[in-house]
Amino acid sequence: MKSSQPKPDMSRRKFMALAGGTAGLAAMAAMGLSPEQGECSPNIPAIDVDKMTYAENEADVLVIGGGMAGLFAAVKAHDAGSKVMLVSKGRLGASGQTPFAKGIFAFDSSSEKMTLDEFVATVTRSALGTNNQVYTRQMAEHSLARINELREWGFFESPLYNKNFTKPIKERNIALKERIVITHLIKENGSVAGAAGFSQDEEKILIFKAKSVILCTGAGGFKPNGFPICDLTHDGTVMAYNIGAKVTGKEWNDGHPGRAKNAAACFDGWHGMFERKPGITGVEVHHDLGVDLNYKVYATGNAVKMGPPGAGGREVVAGGPYVPEEFKRRNGPPQGEKGPRGGRPPEREGGAPPPGMGEEPVGGSSAGMAIHKSEGLVPINDKCESNIPGLYAAGDALGSYMAGAIYTQIGSSLAGSAVQGAVAGQSASEYCRGVEMPAISEAKMDEVREEILAPLKRESGYSPAWVTQTLQGIMIPNFIIYIKKERLLKAALAYVEELREHHLPMLRAADLHELRLAFETANMIISAEMKLKASLMRTESRCSHFRLDYPEMDTENWNAWINIYKGSDGSMQFEKQPFDSWPT
Amino acid sequence: MSIEHIKGCIGCGICVQTCPTDVLRQDVKTKKAFIKYPADCQICHLCRMYCPVDAITISPEKSIPVVVSWG
Amino acid sequence: MSTFPERSLLKESLSVVTILAFFQMVGQFFWTRANKSAVAQLTMSKIIKYHKIIGYIVVMVLLIHPFLLVLPRLFESGVAPVDAFVTIITTLHRGVVLGLIAWSLMLALAVMSLVRKRLPMQYKTWRVVHGMLAMVFAIIAAWHVINLGRHSTLVMSLFISMLTGGGVLFLLKTYMLKKKKTSEA
Structure with a gap:
């Protein structure tokens, strides 16, 4: 009975601190976090840091990422005459979102009723002007050619892509390094000079010298549950940001829900779609929000059933995100709310609803990810080039706004990655012809090495898994990134800034797996800060960005994209770039 | 648990390479794959689909608590 | 309640057939004159007949065992059966090599x-060549099964070891005793 009362000698302050601590523990327990994990605890290394070896590699064009964009970047840079090396955190064709995308868009002018101009105009209407028409057109224009190449490699014959991705790489003898975590881009004398990272299998740090680097690193999220993007943590974007590249698109959101039962099981939630062979989709432009479903739940509580994307649930709720009349899904066939919208195989279109539909949904299965190809490096032209000379990006790593700030053309995600990969490969190769192999100074290499090893050397610190869970706890619940309002965004921002200031520099790692987690966690924290700040800055609602306090579209002030870059003092800087313009 | 068990592994190492989130590793001595980092499993089944002897069984349950936006 | 998916009926059936075939293959040691008490009521020609029939059947099953392994892949998504087969036979794992x-x-x-x-x-x-070959085969096969078998638990492994060991001992006993007899005579 008396056990809960403070002892007489205990000061009130001490008691409050204890009680607060207990409440905190209770809250953590409720979130499922064990306190031992979170304590700033000693690092017990499982590997000997002093035994780490170093290896240097050299290539004209270094392609980072083994998905659809990386494949074409490597192939086309090679075919344009460059010595190429392809490095991937995972396995070729089995990492990022590529292995789960099953629909690829082809614009076949011989069979489409629409002309290319009409297609671009339709996408632009649906995207409410947020798309970069140059990239929309480029994607459609080259899609068929890329698909024909894929067909030659056997892409459409298997649900697994490793074998058919390996074919063109092997045929060309392109150097391939898998399971390498790239942590740093290296810049010397204002241009990109290579990259550095470590192997997940051997205790080895790798330095890559290259004339040009193409980031095909995809986008990312907060390792959310229900979407197979837990290996995507905005690595490319943050590495590029750190060396001065401009990035964009952080305010947009992919609003996919998951299902309540076993929300984390993406294979089960996607109803076996991962097991299908890929198929080709034709012109079909939508305004697929996902955000509207989030709004409906926000407004009425979760009694919604999963329905067609863009339609949210069954009943109509006043207010909320705007969907242009032309693109409202009314009587269309029920479509999978789940799965990459680009990945819906053609056989499902118009067919019966997939099994398991109508299940009770939960939110945030893709939390932290923007619309395909709306976030990433800012291109300075139609060649996938960034503002850092020699640095290119393609696919979801490039903020090309190919589809706009909303997902428009079904299957264009995979097609866009293929097309942009090829464009970037070609342009990077052309760029290489005019430059010498850059030298990376010893001082730079030492600095990078030390930064890579830092989490392993830290005698105590925070476990990356715990920091990630904390970040998820801040960024995922309460509609923060879906139904935005200033007060809540600022509250989350304060917390995320704390993670960046205090936890990020103290991430520890006991082995190579945890070292990877440490870098991924750091990248997610930076991306979260970008997302919150860009969301605060954009004082309007449009496409997949919905502000409850600014629910209208503001064409006067906001026909512009938001670019983010690192200021000379290291602070996060923001600028507007008018739609239909290139950065200055 | 996400990956429930691995039975009949022949030690080809393909699942280790394939796992997008680095959940699996090969035992140094037996060369067989084992579930080293279960908390990071995203239940995508790629390892199972790539396994030549179909040795991997996966359950839809995540081994750590799941954070969702709303439910 | 187990929540993870059960293996399909086809896969379990193939496993059961293979396991039974393996046990019967080892069991061949016991369907000989070596095991007098078991075959006491049979004539020599009948023993040989049964030994042959059973032998050919189980050998057939075990010869296609490597292919049965990848057969279910024909009916499901995943790696293609041919690719899976190539991976299997090119993996230099001890268990595979033994197999x-x-x-x-x-x-x-x-x-x-x-x-x-x-x-x-x-x-x-x-008879000696056949017996010796069978002995070497049984030991290597048992090792392979214990090392790689999907169903080889500790108990199963012990059972297999005992069965194989018993069979081999039976055979050796027969030969040794025979030799003794001949040398005595």
Whole structure:
């Protein structure tokens, strides 16, 4: 009975601190976090840091990422005459979102009723002007050619892509390094000079010298549950940001829900779609929000059933995100709310609803990810080039706004990655012809090495898994990134800034797996800060960005994209770039 | 648990390479794959689909608590 | 309640058939004159007949065992059966190598039995060769099964070891005793 009362000698302050601590523990327990994990605890290394070896590699064009964009970047840079090396955190064709995308868009002018101009105009209407028409057109224009190449490699014959991705790489003898975590881009004398990272299998740090680097690193999220993007943590974007590249698109959101039962099981939630062979989709432009479903739940509580994307649930709720009349899904066939919208195989279109539909949904299965190809490096032209000379990006790593700030053309995600990969490969190769192999100074290499090893050397610190869970706890619940309002965004921002200031520099790692987690966690924290700040800055609602306090579209002030870059003092800087313009 | 068990592994190492989130590793001595980092499993089944002897069984349950936006 | 998916009926059936075939293959040691008490009521020709029929059947099953492994992939998504098969036989894992050796020995056993009458050796020599080959096969196959078998738990492994060991001892006992007798005579 008396056990809960403070002892007489205990000061009130001490008691409050204890009680607060207990409440905190209770809250953590409720979130499922064990306190031992979170304590700033000693690092017990499982590997000997002093035994780490170093290896240097050299290539004209270094392609980072083994998905659809990386494949074409490597192939086309090679075919344009460059010595190429392809490095991937995972396995070729089995990492990022590529292995789960099953629909690829082809614009076949011989069979489409629409002309290319009409297609671009339709996408632009649906995207409410947020798309970069140059990239929309480029994607459609080259899609068929890329698909024909894929067909030659056997892409459409298997649900697994490793074998058919390996074919063109092997045929060309392109150097391939898998399971390498790239942590740093290296810049010397204002241009990109290579990259550095470590192997997940051997205790080895790798330095890559290259004339040009193409980031095909995809986008990312907060390792959310229900979407197979837990290996995507905005690595490319943050590495590029750190060396001065401009990035964009952080305010947009992919609003996919998951299902309540076993929300984390993406294979089960996607109803076996991962097991299908890929198929080709034709012109079909939508305004697929996902955000509207989030709004409906926000407004009425979760009694919604999963329905067609863009339609949210069954009943109509006043207010909320705007969907242009032309693109409202009314009587269309029920479509999978789940799965990459680009990945819906053609056989499902118009067919019966997939099994398991109508299940009770939960939110945030893709939390932290923007619309395909709306976030990433800012291109300075139609060649996938960034503002850092020699640095290119393609696919979801490039903020090309190919589809706009909303997902428009079904299957264009995979097609866009293929097309942009090829464009970037070609342009990077052309760029290489005019430059010498850059030298990376010893001082730079030492600095990078030390930064890579830092989490392993830290005698105590925070476990990356715990920091990630904390970040998820801040960024995922309460509609923060879906139904935005200033007060809540600022509250989350304060917390995320704390993670960046205090936890990020103290991430520890006991082995190579945890070292990877440490870098991924750091990248997610930076991306979260970008997302919150860009969301605060954009004082309007449009496409997949919905502000409850600014629910209208503001064409006067906001026909512009938001670019983010690192200021000379290291602070996060923001600028507007008018739609239909290139950065200055 | 996400990956429930691995039975009949022949030690080809393909699942280790394939796992997008680095959940699996090969035992140094037996060369067989084992579930080293279960908390990071995203239940995508790629390892199972790539396994030549179909040795991997996966359950839809995540081994750590799941954070969702709303439910 | 178990929440993870059960293996399909086809896969479990193939496993059961393979396991039974393996046990019967080891069981062949016990369907000989070596095991007098078991075959006491049978004539010699009947023993040989049963030994042959059972032998050929289980050898057939075990010869296609490597292919049965990848057969279910035909009916589901995933790696193609041919690719899976190539991966299997090119993996230099101890268990796989043992399996490949056992498979080859088994093939040799079967082929030699089929063409025995055309082999340039006397029946007595043949019997020793067949027995020795069978012995080496059984040991390697058992090792393979214990090392790789999906169903090889500790109890199963012990059972297999005992069964195989018993069979081999039976055989050795027969030969040793025979030799003793001959040397005594």
